[in-house]
Amino acid sequence: KAGVTQTPRYLIKTRGQQVTLSCSPISGHRSVSWYQQTPGQGLQFLFEYFSETQRNKGNFPGRFSGRQFSNSRSEMNVSTLELGDSALYLCASSFEQPKTSGRGNIQYFGAGTRLSVL
Amino acid sequence: KNQVEQSPQSLIILEGKNCTLQCNYTVSPFSNLRWYKQDTGRGPVSLTIMTFSENTKSNGRYTATLDADTKQSSLHITASQLSDSASYICVVSGATSGTYKYIFGTGTRLKVLA
Numbered sequence: 001k002a003g004v005t006q007t008p009r010y011l012i013k014t015r016g017q018q019v020t021l022s023c024s025p026i027s028g029h030r031s032v033s034w035y036q037q038t039p040g041q042g043l044q045f046l047f048e049y050f051s052e053t054q055r056n057k058g059n060f061p062g063r064f065s066g067r068q069f070s071n072s073r074s075e076m077n078v079s080t081l082e083l084g085d086s087a088l089y090l091c092a093s094s095f096e097q098p099k100t101s102g103r104g105n106i107q108y109f110g111a112g113t114r115l116s117v118l
Numbered sequence: 119k120n121q122v123e124q125s126p127q128s129l130i131i132l133e134g135k136n137c138t139l140q141c142n143y144t145v146s147p148f149s150n151l152r153w154y155k156q157d158t159g160r161g162p163v164s165l166t167i168m169t170f171s172e173n174t175k176s177n178g179r180y181t182a183t184l185d186a187d188t189k190q191s192s193l194h195i196t197a198s199q200l201s202d203s204a205s206y207i208c209v210v211s212g213a214t215s216g217t218y219k220y221i222f223g224t225g226t227r228l229k230v231l232a
Contacts, residue, residue: 004161041224042207042222042223042224042225043162043207043209043222044222045219045220045222048218055218056218056219058219058220090161090162092161104149104150104152104167104211104218106164106167107164108164109160109161109162109163110161111159111160111161112161
């Protein structure tokens, strides 16, 4: 069974540009979450999708957006890139819909897309 | 303020030795606490998930403990192996009015030497 696939693995952009990252979840998984990881801030939650609907959102500006398609694949878009957006962007998938209590779902992470903004 | 603090920031041990990593949190309300292992260049891998009522959870040589009263968790690694060299991340989740939040610690970087 293939794991979570993120493309591209590496990306270099300049300030002001926009970027779209892609995530293909594990087959059968319907929930996809996105995270930003930087050396200074560590991992931070961006948003979570289930059945093409955004179910949860972290504290990021509106320049960060995402969507999920009917096949559960997800894309994340960052517009008007800033130097501080340089980070590893991780996608995780899980089988069940997001829970708001208890154990929650086991998430399986992809290897990430490393974005460098120059 | 919701925070998760991990200690130590980094740790070096010899192969075969045991070690314990700490995680203190102030996240409220609390739903669950997770420990992840992240190898360099890879995404995190889930080790354990514990809810409020669970105080110990094991996964092979990894044992996590949770004290919900003092808001502390630890991850104990027994008989360390070279492959345990990685970053270990503590994540606390909580839900308010149907909105879920994930608060991550900055991790402990473990290096196991032969």
